[in-house]
Amino acid sequence: MKGRRVRITGVTVVLLALAVAYGGRVARAWERGLAPVAAPSPPAGDAEAIARGAKLAAIGNCMTCHTAAPGQPLAGGLPLQTPFGVIYSTNITPDEGSGIGGWSLEAFTRAMRRGVSRDGHLLYPAFPYPHFAQMSDADIAALYAWLMSRASVDAPTPHNTLIFPLGLRPLMAVWNRLYLPPESAASATSHASKDAQAPEVARGRYLVESLGHCGACHTPLNRLGAERRDRALQGGTLEGWDAPALNDLTARPRPWTQAQLTAYLRTGYASEHGAAAGPMRAVTRSLGDASAEDVEAIAAYLLTLQSTPNAAAPPAATGVHVSTAPANGATLFAAACASCHGEGAAMSIDGHRPSLSLSTAVNAESPRNMVRIMLDGIAWHESEAGSFMPPFAGTFTDTQIAELANYTRARFSALGPWSSLDAKAVARLRKESPSR
Ligand code: HEC
Ligand code: HEC
Numbered sequence: 145m146k147g148r149r150v151r152i153t154g155v156t157v158v159l160l161a162l163a164v165a166y167g168g169r170v171a172r173a174w175e176r177g178l179a180p181v182a183a184p185s186p187p188a189g190d191a192e193a194i195a196r197g198a199k200l201a202a203i204g205n206c207m208t209c210h211t212a213a214p215g216q217p218l219a220g221g222l223p224l225q226t227p228f229g230v231i232y233s234t235n236i237t238p239d240e241g242s243g244i245g246g247w248s249l250e251a252f253t254r255a256m257r258r259g260v261s262r263d264g265h266l267l268y269p270a271f272p273y274p275h276f277a278q279m280s281d282a283d284i285a286a287l288y289a290w291l292m293s294r295a296s297v298d299a300p301t302p303h304n305t306l307i308f309p310l311g312l313r314p315l316m317a318v319w320n321r322l323y324l325p326p327e328s329a330a331s332a333t334s335h336a337s338k339d340a341q342a343p344e345v346a347r348g349r350y351l352v353e354s355l356g357h358c359g360a361c362h363t364p365l366n367r368l369g370a371e372r373r374d375r376a377l378q379g380g381t382l383e384g385w386d387a388p389a390l391n392d393l394t395a396r397p398r399p400w401t402q403a404q405l406t407a408y409l410r411t412g413y414a415s416e417h418g419a420a421a422g423p424m425r426a427v428t429r430s431l432g433d434a435s436a437e438d439v440e441a442i443a444a445y446l447l448t449l450q451s452t453p454n455a456a457a458p459p460a461a462t463g464v465h466v467s468t469a470p471a472n473g474a475t476l477f478a479a480a481c482a483s484c485h486g487e488g489a490a491m492s493i494d495g496h497r498p499s500l501s502l503s504t505a506v507n508a509e510s511p512r513n514m515v516r517i518m519l520d521g522i523a524w525h526e527s528e529a530g531s532f533m534p535p536f537a538g539t540f541t542d543t544q545i546a547e548l549a550n551y552t553r554a555r556f557s558a559l560g561p562w563s564s565l566d567a568k569a570v571a572r573l574r575k576e577s578p579s580r
């Protein structure tokens with residue numbers, strides 16, 4: 145992937161006004177620098193801590209954001225596209241000059257908890273520190289031990305190209321004041337949940353809210369790019385994709401179970417739902433390296449969030465509902481899709497692939513992910529190159545993509561047609577993901 149588009153929306157003017165309102169505090173927004181230390185050698189922490197840190201890093205997805213393509217692991221330089229310009233991820237290898245080799249555990253902990261770099265400059269929340277802030281000291285220390293045991297790479301981070309005034313990092317002090325949960329509150333929640341919930345569920349909650357930062361994509365953002373806590377995990381939009389709500393997983397055509405969720409999160413594929421596409425693919429690829437118990441715990445916790453357990457599941461479409469479907473769509477589907485997705489296609493029988501009638505994208509309220517999947521395809525692990533969803537962006541016109549999507553909806557979903565999906569809507573969606 146060439147770059148990532150992070151959901152930082154916001155009104156610059158509002159930030160500026162807030163900066164003025166909070167005046168004095170912004171002046172103190174550059175925090176004290178922490179003295180560099182000699183890179184620990186041998187690395188800090190024992191073999192056990194390093195191994196645990198590696199499993200935790202897989203849940204935190206550190207590698208995905210901190211590795212550019214092409215680029216060395218963790219050496220940073222991946223451009224994160226925002227509406228205000230580009231933020232580059234940093235080099236977090238133990239290189240002393242360009243990485244975090246000179247960082248003490250104290251400096252690393254401060255960055256994870258408060259978004260402050262070692263020299264004292266404030267970091268942007270494109271780095272999900274508001275979530276990492278809620279991690280335990282032991283987990284932060286294990287991550288540190290793992291990072292310090294990685295190969296050093298000398299790779300200076302490119303300069304961000306943010307539009308004025310967002311290039312002014314001190315503005316983040318205002319943002320932190322408004323949205324960064326105070327440290328005491330963060331640890332209080334994790335203690336309370338430990339008391340009240342089964343250990344597996346409490347573990348899952350801790351991972352989802354802190355290291356896993358699922359809400360960074362699955363929670364809607366306010367105008368300053370902060371997650372709306374009143375609507376946690378109720379669905380967000382990023383990089384041209386919808387990250388579906390995670391509190392109505394049991395209202396899908398086939399309700400999600402712990403086993404299906406665990407399979408999906410660890411392998412990117414669930415036999416009764418389909419494949420993880422778009423930005424979720426990288427998440428699942430990373431979770432594949434996490435501990436199986438931790439991913440099971442995440443699944444267990446997600447299932448406790450369901451608002452309507454099993455009640456509102458719409459019936460999965462079984463027969464063919466083509467009455468409202470565009471005729472061109474049927475012809476195009478027969479030619480381009482039926483060999484894999486038609487009834488009796490080898491892929492669905494031999495490969496045991498689920499029918500499109502079980503797909504979240506096909507049954508979603510918005511056609512966004514359906515169109516995205518058709519345009520971008522679903523890149524599969526190399527070992528499974530045999531079955532992949534090809535990208536059709538270069539094959540079909542906007543009109544044809546709209547006809548195909550509308551036909552697929554009419555044929556495979558028992559829900560009503562997407563009223564808004566026409567060539568213009570497809571053209572807009574194409575523009576939202578220019579790098580793919
Ligand atoms: C969604 C993308 C993303 C993920 C996931 C992510 N980071 Fe980052 N991280 C960034 C970006 C972008 C920056 C730079 C922010 C800035 O310059 O203001 C950053 C900065 C940092 C810094 C500060 C480095 C410095 O020189 O100031 C550290 C430390 C860090 N990340 C560690 C981690 C660890 C550990 C993980 C996994 C647990 C992780 N990050 C996961 C995007 C990410
Ligand atoms: C980088 C953004 C991002 C992050 C981080 C992220 N997700 Fe997702 N997630 C998505 C997108 C986009 C989709 C839709 C993918 C598709 O249509 O195939 C998705 C889909 C899902 C689904 C399938 C929902 C359904 O009904 O089909 C589940 C379950 C899920 N995510 C759980 C999680 C969990 C748990 C975490 C945290 C460990 C997480 N996600 C982190 C973006 C993200």
Ligand code: HEC
Pocket residue numbers: 417418419420477480481482483484485491497498500502503504505506514517518522531532533534536548549552
């Ligand atoms: C070469 C085989 C192949 C062709 C041709 C193909 N697909 Fe796919 N498609 C796949 C595979 C493999 C997946 C992965 C998910 C799965 O196995 O269910 C997939 C997934 C999808 C999904 C997402 C299902 C989910 O997991 O939520 C949609 C929607 C979809 N395809 C639509 C289409 C449409 C529309 C066409 C024709 C324009 C098409 N596909 C052509 C192989 C194919």
